[in-house]
Structures are given as C-alpha cells and as structure tokens.
Amino acid sequence: MRDKTFRPAPFFPRAAAYLLDRLILAAVLFIPRLIAAVRAFSGQVSGAVLFRFTWADILFWALGAVYFILFTVLTGSTLGKKAMGLTVVAADGSRPGALTVICRETFGRYLSSLLCIGYLLCLADPDRGALHDRICDTAVVYAPPREEKRAAPTARRAAAAAPALPSGIPGDDWYAPNR
C-alpha cells in the first residue's frame, strides 16, 4: 500500500496543472497546428482516416500523449504538475513504470475525459484519484518540499568534505578575539 505520508492532491490543483500542460502544448504546437489548419482548409490533405479524425488529429493527439508520457516516466511529473508542486506516484509510492504511465496517459485519460466524469471522480475522493488513477493504480500527490530534496545531498557533501580539510591549515577562527 501507498505510503501514508504522501498527501494526495485535490481536484483544483490537478485541474490547474492539466490546464497549464494543455497551454504549454498549445503554445508549442501552435505553428504546426496553424499549418495543418491552413492545409486542411485549402484541401491539400485528404480528410478523415480514422472515423472523423484526420492524420493531423492523430498526430497532434500522439504528440500530446508523448509529452505527458515522457515527462511523467522520466521526471515523475509534467511541467504543469511541477508548477503546481505535484508528482505522480505508483501505489507503493515509487515512480510509476513506463507501461503504467502509457496506460494512464492514453486510454486512461481518454476514459476520464468522457464527459469529464473520470476527472470529477477526483473531486469526490482525492484519495482514490481520477478514473485514470484508479485504472492504473497511480496517485497524484504533493511533491516533497524542495528544501528536503536539496538538503540531503548538501548535508552529505558537507559531511564528506569536512574530514577532507587538511588539518594544518588554520581555520577562520584565528582572528577570534578570545584567543
């Protein structure tokens, strides 16, 4: 079971994080989308290939999914989540595996987006998360504070550095008025 010390993130910070991710994607893909729209409008590209979706639709969906998957697998959270101080964890509190993330960000997210009911589940019970969390046994939690993360290596370095100081070199206490 998940470590109880993790604090699950409620609906609104998660929604904000998702909105930020979407904005980032929209900004990055703005020019390609514009080109695709112009090409579609001028009839240069044939129409739908999968139901009503065109190659461009599929491509842009895939690019979005790749963004979510890569960031989550490699760094534990997307840029939007980082901004909101959130991170994705597996049931045992570890970073989720690639396959889990792929499930979560593809059909999991698709199911959650159906009428947004899957997302709204999170509003009812943040502990159990949105539908895609429940399917993949993941949770979105508040990331541990930055100080904590940084403190550990700094302390280690300090501890390692201290005995390495040559003993013969005077410290900065030589001017101490009490001496």
Next chain:
Amino acid sequence: MNKKQFLWFVLAMAIFTATGLLGVHSARQARENSAAMAEQAAASVQSLMGRADAVQLPAVPYVAKVSVDGTIMSGGSPLSGGFDLKGLCDYIDSLIADENNVGMLLYVDSPGGEMKASDDLYLKLMDYKTATGRPICCYFDSMACSGGYYVAMASDEIFANRNCTCVNIGVYISTYNMTGLFEKLGVEQINFKSSENKGIGLAGVPWTDEQKEIYQTMVDLNYEQFLDVVAQGRGMTKAQVKKLDDGREMLASQALEAGFIDGICRYEEYEAQVLEKLDTDLLYKPQASAESLQSLLQYFSRVLPRSDTQALLDFARDHSGFVVMAYAG
C-alpha cells in the same frame, strides 16, 4: 498491463469505436443537409442585404407592390440605412423580366429627395411601362412631395389618402456660407482655384453674385425638366403645370381639383380596386429589409459623443457639398 487495465482498455476501444462510428454517421447526414443549408444561408444573407435577386417572385399572376418610402437618395442600402435605390431598381428589373407580373402598385410615402435619384427611379418605372405595357397604379399615403410626386409621373393613375400632402413641384439647392462659423472657430479655409468659378460652394468663402447666378440657372433647368415630366405624366402643358402649382404643397383635395391626382380613397380600398381591375387576388410585397439592424447602427452613430467644436466642424463638412433637391418645402 494487468487484467483490470486490460478490461478498461477494451472498454475504451469500444467507446471510441462506437462514438467514432456515430460521428461518421452524423457527419454523412450533415453533408447531405449541407447543400440545402448553404443555399438557405445564401438566401438569408441576400435578404438581409435586401437585394432584389433574393426575392422569390410568385409563380401565379400577381400585382407587385413597389414602395417608395422615405427620402429618395442614391447610395443607401438596407444594411447601411437610407433609401435603397439600387435595390428598388433591381426589383423593378426583375418585375420587367417576370411573365407572371400583371401590373404594379406604386406606393409612395415620401417627401422627395435628390433630383438625380428621383429621376433615376422615374426612368426605371418608365422602362417598366414601355417594356411590358403593364399598368402602374399609384397611391400616395401621407406624403408625395416634389421628388415623390416626380416618380409618380410614370404611373397611369394616382389615388391619394385624403390627408396626404403632395405635388410641391420644384427643385432647390441649399448650401451654407460658413465664413462666420469658421471665424468663430478660428479656422481659415485656404483655397487655390484655377479659375474664378471653380470650387463654388467651398464652405469658407462667400458666394459672388455671378456664382449665385450660375446655380440659379442650373436650378431653373432642373425645374424645366421637372415641369416636362409632370406635363407628360399628367397630360397637361408646362404652362398649365406652372400655373397650377408654384412649388407649394397641396392637400389631396386641392391636388384632385387641380388635376394632379385622380382620386381620393383609403389604401385598403385602392389595393382591392387595383387587384380587381387587374383580375388577380395576389399582391406581392418584397420582404421588409433588416430595419432593426439599421436603426441599431443609426442609434450607435448618434450616441457617440462629440465636442461642440467637432459637432460644428461635422456640420460644416456635412453641409459644404450640395445636390439639387426635389424635396418637400
């Protein structure tokens, strides 16, 4: 991927496929409807523009109502407001081309307007008469002054409401000498003229007697044209017309006595009379144009704030040009 995830995956694919197929189906239906919808949209845009080619003329014999409503001007449209001379002329053209049309009920409720616009409309009505040989029956509602009377000269008979003011034969030019206003505003108009009588009517310079004479001559010539048209339209001589109306407005009873109209009755009565005479029971009226939009635009242009100086300068600009008016008064 465990069993739970796999089951959800299957569900996702099922939903995706179902919604996809549904979307494709509805898209096909939409495509089937789209041609009809595009046609409708084009028609409604055209009717918003008030253009005659948007009108659907009846497929059975009918009398067409042609309304001359308001100040007769060129350059207006239903969208921008003002008198839609072009729309009216286009409408008359489509009536000329239509075999089912058996006559015209020319409904006039106008104080007149620009001489040129009135004459254009008169000539278009004459085109209708000569090209088709169909009768034009005219009714004056509350007003048919000057240019409004001028256009009616194309008709075969004229009936009027008993409270109608009409006739009012003559033309005028009205302009302003703004030198006093400009002086007050501290504005000086500087004009470079190639010759003495070029640029007459520039707002910042007073008129010389010679210049006044020039324009008086033009007004006189226009008046002669007006008299010709009335004499022809009413079967009188120019001298008779001049004697019967010196430019004053007349009430319907006076106009009837002088022979400028043929009868007095209510509009409903006249409509029935015309339909009976032309042996049809269908009076076709083109759809009213987008008046609400027009009045909204006019409202906004009225409420925009202006400083006093701006208002005076606008006044100067608006009144520095001039056209020959065949207008009431």
